[in-house]
Amino acid sequence: MARRRNQDITPDEFRExxxxxxxxxxxxxxxxxTTGLLIIGALALWGGPHG
Incomplete structure (x- = not known):
């Protein structure tokens, strides 16, 4: 579990x-x-599900 800091986070720290x-x-x-598009492209290139 994450340790809690003693002081609250400032708005600037929160924004960052x-x-x-x-x-x-x-x-x-x-x-x-990108990974999904590469997989789709590879399937289309190598035949994929053609009826």
Missing amino acids: LMREINKRMIIAGLIVI
């Missing part, structure tokens, strides 16, 4: 923390989207 979290979430999302 949220900015960092948003940045990491955007990067993770782009990685997921």
